[in-house]
Amino acid sequence: MINIGKMNRLTVSAELPFGFHLSTPEDPDRLVTLMSENAPDNIKQGDKIDVFVGTDEHGELVAYHNQPAVMVGETAVLTAVSVTDFGAFFDWGLDKDLLVKTRQQEFPIHQGMRCLVHVYMDEHTGCLLGSTRLHSFYREQSPYLNEGEEVQCQVYAKTPLGFKVLINQNCLGLIFQSDAFKPLKIGDVTTGFIKAIREDGKIDVALQPQLHKGRAKLEQQIIDDLHAHGGFSTITDKSPADDIYQRFNVSKGAYKKALGSLYKQRRITINPEMIKLNKENAKK
Template structure:
């Protein structure tokens, strides 16, 4: 769609005429509909009004006097209000219409897509077909939004929102404005993009970013890991093909914990007489 009107932006337009459903506005020699539901005031012919421009499902240019907090080139957090697997997710930017974040701009695996209520740090763009889309911020934009973390926050608890996730780990922005990274070994499951997580700082890097762990401290996780092994035993008729010499990769794939954590928890269960090891297996004694 060819138009001189800057879709996804806020512009000043003049009221050309009134119609039953609202108003027809004009600027740059083009027209746009302002529906009654998109304005809270009565307008007069030739009155100038600031509006946000977008397109409807038929590709017609629509204006809104309800100005959004995100426009083309302006980034902010937007709440996810719907998920359609074949398309992507929809976010609210403060107007009647919800804006699509294409599945092409979301993680490959659906399990890590955001859910309704999650938040994404986005801006708007107009694609080659003239459609207005929301797009997540890339790393260079994130770099301009963050602050350097002080060195004295190691071991402090932090809360933040995931903005990128992959096999190696997940990146987040904390409420303090720090960029954080969660290595895959420091979590039990991969978080969603847009999910709010809480963890503890385990390192402050030279560039001011921080490394975060979602796992509890060793002394706190021992009971949890032991219970995890017991549950796995009960779910598998009291016998599992794991022992203190099992491969680390096999342990992590099954229990999402390190071999060291597995050995500590297994050692406790052995000491308490709840399990035994025999022929390369761990057997429940309860």
Template sequence: MRLGYKQKLAIVKKTDFGLFLTDIEKKEDKKRDTKDEVLLPKNQVTEDMELGSEIEVFIYKDSEDRLIATRMEPFIKVGEIKKLKVKEVNTIGAFLDWGLSKDLFLPFKEQIYDISPGDEILVIVYVDLSDRLCATMDLYSRLSLLTPYQKDDMVKGTVYQVHEQFGAYVAVDNKYSALVPKKELHTELKAGDCIEARVLEVKEDGKMDLSLRQKAYVQMDADSEVVLEKLRAAGGHLPYQDKSDAEEIKKEFSMSKAAFKRAIGRLYKERIILIEKDGIRLAE
């Protein structure tokens, strides 16, 4: 019987408070120990369940730390990475809704940023050293490096951590390891954000670097439209040009200075704007 997994077990005993199940290979073993049996509570039992028949159940532990079986489908199983909602936070950790009567425990030491009730966070379930099911937000070493993606593929993922020095860590398909490097962060991201990105590079170890932007020649159309919309909204003039500060451009347009220069250069060549000493202006 595997804690934290769904499996088929055999019915070996009926009682007033439920059915006892065991591993299929042990159902005929007369020397079977009671520790090899697990209870399926009465409220989970149906009339068609007979001794010797097999049923699929999920194994977890009840509030008294005893193995218990359920026919309910949990939102997450051991080794899986899913978003779960925080129900409660206290001094020892947090409790997450995973679709079962007993909430899933997230120890305080497994939290990589502050969380509050109602938050939806990305976690993986594991069995701790005390043989208990727990969740962790620390996904970095647990994500797969066997990515099926290649350079320039478009991918979807969830941000699970933002590091001031390195960038935004992403679980692509909630499974594969990736990073949006700091230099590619032209828009603010936070943990929990779902993003669509382009693969910049697949490294030798299988980790991916991502960009939130398309290739330059594709992105130029979108960037030019952003600049035009802001120009029109500002009455036809903006105090930015190719010598403006990169951080100011990033804050105003959510793009790099290089991307901004490409966009205004294109608009200038098409005679849509004028580039002046004090900024850019819509051409008449």
């Protein structure tokens, strides 16, 4: 069986003036063309080789000795190398660029843009194509996720509400602008936490843990940081948000709430210039 859009081990069944025909013992009449410029050196009839099987513009099977950056059913960040009236072409590591038709674009694509592209086989033409409209291939719900769960997110689009993300390479969600305390751009991979699962099953993601669990973890990070720096820190509730993010990977709002909790517990003293660990409550 030949798996289109995947790597296959095929047999060289014939040598041609311009290349080779490849096939499998199970289906010897289904031929894949390997052009000479895409073939490894010194191959001959009867050899078994590993190739990527793709399609040409007519849907005919063609082989490449090198593996592309993304295969059918997968999603990866690719760069647009040219744009026409009917679509954009992306470099995916093969001589023939991957076409994303205009109707399969989540947003208008310009040359040089980096986009999250999903590879699929068009059922009408049999050709391998790309799409940035991930909602056509991934669900916006998941029965396997729970609120508060840590997940991996990859940004694939920006909207007025925030950022659309691919969660765990499995389903789609949204990071609201108010929950995006650090800069995000298309293709970025970041850790997130399931903030809410709505009544319709759609998923909201935040970049930091919610409520008391996240705050308790951050409070311990602050105490550990104070111990590591002799009981003092110049990162206060007045510090720039970027400085706080660089040290603790959280928003300024979350940091201020954690400081307030530690202050109420009398574990720290706060003044405009510094935070000091209270020695009588200095346990880690």
